[in-house]
Amino acid sequence: MKTDKLKILNNRNLLTQKLRDFLCRYNATLLGIQESKRDNFERLPAPGNGLLHCFTVSVLFHNIGIFGKEGDYLDEIYPRLAALHMQLTNYLKKRDIEINGPNTQIAITIIPYADPYGTLNKSMPLYIRESRGQKVITSETLSKKSPYYANLIQKYSACSGVVTNNGTVVGPDGGLIGAACKVASTYPNKIRVLELGSGGGSTALALAIQNKIQSYLGNDFSPEMITHFQTEVAPQLTKYSVKSSVTFGSCFEFPLKNQVDLISIGVYFQTQPSLFEKRGHELVKCLDKSGVLIVQSGMLEDPFVTTLLSGSMTNNSIWPWYKKSYHLNNYFTYVSEYAIEQETVLITTNNLDKFQQITKLFIENNGFKKLSIANKY
Numbered sequence: 001m002k003t004d005k006l007k008i009l010n011n012r013n014l015l016t017q018k019l020r021d022f023l024c025r026y027n028a029t030l031l032g033i034q035e036s037k038r039d040n041f042e043r044l045p046a047p048g049n050g051l052l053h054c055f056t057v058s059v060l061f062h063n064i065g066i067f068g069k070e071g072d073y074l075d076e077i078y079p080r081l082a083a084l085h086m087q088l089t090n091y092l093k094k095r096d097i098e099i100n101g102p103n104t105q106i107a108i109t110i111i112p113y114a115d116p117y118g119t120l121n122k123s124m125p126l127y128i129r130e131s132r133g134q135k136v137i138t139s140e141t142l143s144k145k146s147p148y149y150a151n152l153i154q155k156y157s158a159c160s161g162v163v164t165n166n167g168t169v170v171g172p173d174g175g176l177i178g179a180a181c182k183v184a185s186t187y188p189n190k191i192r193v194l195e196l197g198s199g200g201g202s203t204a205l206a207l208a209i210q211n212k213i214q215s216y217l218g219n220d221f222s223p224e225m226i227t228h229f230q231t232e233v234a235p236q237l238t239k240y241s242v243k244s245s246v247t248f249g250s251c252f253e254f255p256l257k258n259q260v261d262l263i264s265i266g267v268y269f270q271t272q273p274s275l276f277e278k279r280g281h282e283l284v285k286c287l288d289k290s291g292v293l294i295v296q297s298g299m300l301e302d303p304f305v306t307t308l309l310s311g312s313m314t315n316n317s318i319w320p321w322y323k324k325s326y327h328l329n330n331y332f333t334y335v336s337e338y339a340i341e342q343e344t345v346l347i348t349t350n351n352l353d354k355f356q357q358i359t360k361l362f363i364e365n366n367g368f369k370k371l372s373i374a375n376k377y
């Protein structure tokens with residue numbers, strides 16, 4: 001039997017044909033496929049040569065109600081997009097093509113476009129799969145099993161792996177660690193940090209090792225991550241004289257009352273549109289005048305949530321569920337998008353001087369590539 005890799009990578013027409021057949025069932029048209037490769041940092045060890053071959057599939061949906069008609073992005077819209085991805089995975093699996101799983105080197109992401117002449121028909125059923133950080137992996141094991149993480153650890157020293165209850169490696173977030181350390185270096189003093197989705201605590205530790213953090217407030221809805229932080233991370237931070245505390249619970253309920261210099265958003269991508277819609281103004285309020293918010297908003301091959309936050313895809317406004325309140329520009333004057341450690345990170349602030357300092361520093365740093373959205377000045 002041919003492997004999935006041979007089947008698709010040796011025959012792109014086969015993939016196109018299978019996608020067209022699949023999309024037909026959903027009254028949708030394949031617009032185009034973009035290919036890219038990156039390190040497969042969601043698996044430990046990653047299968048094959050360690051790289052993930054990504055297909056970003058742009059699709060025009062003629063039923064603009066397919067992902068729901070109204071309601072909260074996290075509860076009502078994302079679960080329908082997840083259902084479509086799950087259906088695609090199953091459809092291809094039945095045809096001996098394995099995608100998006102632990103043993104495959106192929107990822108397919110559908111980027112949905114709404115047909116401006118489309119009609120509002122029935123929505124897909126919701127697909128809900130609970131996920132939270134569950135297990136922590138030491139930096140030694142990470143280094144041994146993954147060249148990507150070995151490189152990250154060499155640069156930032158302190159990184160712990162975070163594996164979910166579904167077996168996906170979701171931390172450390174290289175993009176956030178890279179962005180946080182660079183942003184911190186633009187402040188003369190040690191900074192106060194708040195992080196939603198603190199996971200293995202790698203952002204705090206990387207900043208502590210660089211001697212750039214004064215205090216850290218974390219939050220995670222995983223009891224395992226909170227225990228790990230309290231038993232392993234907090235004592236290390238104390239050695240660097242960093243005051244820290246973590247709060248168990250949802251990022252939607254975390255009390256936002258302290259003034260900080262940096263907010264780092266590490267919660268899942270699908271949570272972010274709802275988080276900014278509900279708490280965007282509160283997040284701004286707890287930032288100091290020269291404060292910065294960083295958010296890791298997607299994988300390089302999957303820009304969908306990033307486009308919702310940045311407002312960079314005007315076609316999104318055709319969806320009946322779409323809300324302008326997802327846009328970071330409602331809360332921040334300056335928003336820019338970077339590829340950092342092969343992840344997409346949005347950097348936002350209301351302070352022009354800070355924005356200019358960061359832009360200069362990031363552009364001088366060859367590893368940080370500026371992505372599509374234009375700066376607002």
Ligand SMILES: C[S@@+](CC[C@H](N)C(=O)[O-])C[C@H]1O[C@@H](n2cnc3c(N)ncnc32)[C@H](O)[C@@H]1O
Nearest residue numbers: 132133171172173197199200220221250251266
């Ligand atoms: C991508 S990992 C972040 C990893 C972290 N930045 C690190 O370097 O270890 C996401 C973390 O956010 C937590 N999380 C996801 N959604 C959340 C929510 N709505 N509220 C609080 N925590 C959440 C998960 O349990 C997980 O530990």
